[in-house]
Amino acid sequence: MNSRPTLACPTDEAPSAADRIAACGLRVTDSRVQMLLAMERQTAPMTVEDLMRHLMTSGQSFSLGTVYRVLSDLANAGLLIRQWIDGVAGPRAIYLARANPAHVAPHRLICRLCRSELQFFSRDLKASITQSLGKDPLGSANDSLDILYCCPKCAEPA
Structure with missing residues (x-):
């Protein structure tokens, strides 16, 4: 080992x-x-x-x-x-x-349909989530977040 x-x-x-x-x-x-x-x-x-x-x-x-x-x-x-x-x-x-700990972890937006990814950096994302929910579901971890969404290409009507 x-x-x-x-x-x-x-x-x-x-x-x-x-x-x-x-x-x-x-x-x-x-x-x-x-x-x-x-x-x-x-x-x-x-x-x-x-x-x-x-x-x-x-x-x-x-x-x-x-x-x-x-x-x-x-x-x-x-x-x-x-x-x-x-x-x-x-x-x-x-x-x-x-x-x-002041460093910003990269976060990803991942399309749930085509699985395309966009990477971005935000210091305030976790604080915004905590404020919106009224509690801290993420703890003190300074890790990346993967967010599933529907990208504009997949959201367009066929």
Whole structure:
């Protein structure tokens, strides 16, 4: 069985990025630490290109190949969430830091007839559901919601 080590944190301080990387069994490198910290400061999902631009504007320089490899390593280790969205040239990966509860989980609208999907991000969706129902049926989970509906194409009369 492949189990990841749990993080032992003897103080009340949150573990550093290097500690979290090491706890996942990855070698701690400057590129991994810098990119994990950059992702944790973001409140919205980022593509590889978004992160490259962010790193360049903050004076950090990594090759595109390094950014792809590090994001893949961090996602495979469970430190980032990788989601796939439709892009102009096919599916694209977007990344979110798992450790930060301020991040927005992607939600999906799924047509119940043709099963087509639209992905979107909303900070307020869960709060709106709770307010509308007068109770919180979702709990504190920061997970994605799948919403079934009838898309405009399927709703058109034949």
